Amino acid sequence: MGQQANLYSFPAVDALATALRTYVIHCQTAGIARHGVFKVAVSGGSLPKTLAQALLSPPASDADVVHWGKWEIFFADERAVPLDHADSNYALLKAELLDKLPGGTAQPAVHPIDVEALDETQELADRYERTLVQSFASRDSVRLPIFDLLLLGCGPDGHTCSLFPGHELLRETDAWVAPIEDSPKPPPRRVTLTLPVVTHAVKVAFVATGGGKKEVMKEIFEEGNGLPCALVNEGCGDRCSWFVDNAAVEGVTYPRRPFSL
Numbered sequence: 137m138g139q140q141a142n143l144y145s146f147p148a149v150d151a152l153a154t155a156l157r158t159y160v161i162h163c164q165t166a167g168i169a170r171h172g173v174f175k176v177a178v179s180g181g182s183l184p185k186t187l188a189q190a191l192l193s194p195p196a197s198d199a200d201v202v203h204w205g206k207w208e209i210f211f212a213d214e215r216a217v218p219l220d221h222a223d224s225n226y227a228l229l230k231a232e233l234l235d236k237l238p239g240g241t242a243q244p245a246v247h248p249i250d251v252e253a254l255d256e257t258q259e260l261a262d263r264y265e266r267t268l269v270q271s272f273a274s275r276d277s278v279r280l281p282i283f284d285l286l287l288l289g290c291g292p293d294g295h296t297c298s299l300f301p302g303h304e305l306l307r308e309t310d311a312w313v314a315p316i317e318d319s320p321k322p323p324p325r326r327v328t329l330t331l332p333v334v335t336h337a338v339k340v341a342f343v344a345t346g347g348g349k350k351e352v353m354k355e356i357f358e359e360g361n362g363l364p365c366a367l368v369n370e371g372c373g374d375r376c377s378w379f380v381d382n383a384a385v386e387g388v389t390y391p392r393r394p395f396s397l
């Protein structure tokens with residue numbers, strides 16, 4: 137059991153968000169102790185909204201403070217669109233979270249894709265990889281970047297980031313960031329962190345809510361079936377934690393844990 141992913145289930149999103157905040161702040165403290173900053177990558181989908189609910193509430197104590205000025209925010213996946221496009225994960229995070237930081241707050245360093253390369257997804261991925269290299273030291277000195285935390289969603293087909301079931305990208309072993317031209321979820325052209333980078337993070341947290349996820353949650357936790365989310369569970373073991381609501385895990389027999397750090 138000790139090596140398996142943690143599954144934390146909550147009656148509703150409010151309670152989930154409270155626990156997620158505690159978890160993120162714990163990861164933040166560890167990151168700042170390790171290298172003076174907190175390096176985090178986030179997905180799109182419903183995640184930014186839940187994250188905002190978790191992180192924008194006022195601190196309950198001195199230990200509960202989000203040190204935004206120490207955050208370096210990257211994108212776990214991004215669509216090849218301008219940064220103000222309706223499909224942009226950057227635009228989504230900005231609207232849901234970044235634009236709502238209280239006035240006077242030290243700002244996080246945010247690393248969007250380089251829109252000069254939107255027409256060529258390989259170049260877009262290469263440039264984003266160079267952004268990571270600049271932050272995480274050279275590729276010669278580290279085989280893989282080590283994020284302090286990845287905050288991910290889970291699609292109804294078991295995808296995460298832009299790593300889709302059965303896609304050849306799941307076999308990528310070298311690149312840190314890869315292009316995808318045929319995403320089954322629109323829009324088709326995207327860039328994504330690769331599986332080795334995802335499973336190399338210090339901690340990985342998934343957020344999945346709603347009854348629409350229960351079938352895929354059952355498959356991920358009971359069968360695996362090579363689904364990208366299951367591969368992350370297998371690669372991370374207990375470094376991976378799932379924050380879900382009860383509706384998302386109805387009928388799932390995998391043991392849930394009371395939330396604790």
Ligand SMILES: O=C(O)[C@H](O)[C@@H](O)[C@H](O)[C@H](O)COP(=O)(O)O
Nearest residue numbers: 179180181182289290291296297
């Ligand atoms: O760019 C994307 O498509 C998202 O990053 C994607 O990977 C998302 O996290 C999942 O599809 C879950 O989405 P929901 O949370 O909306 O179900």
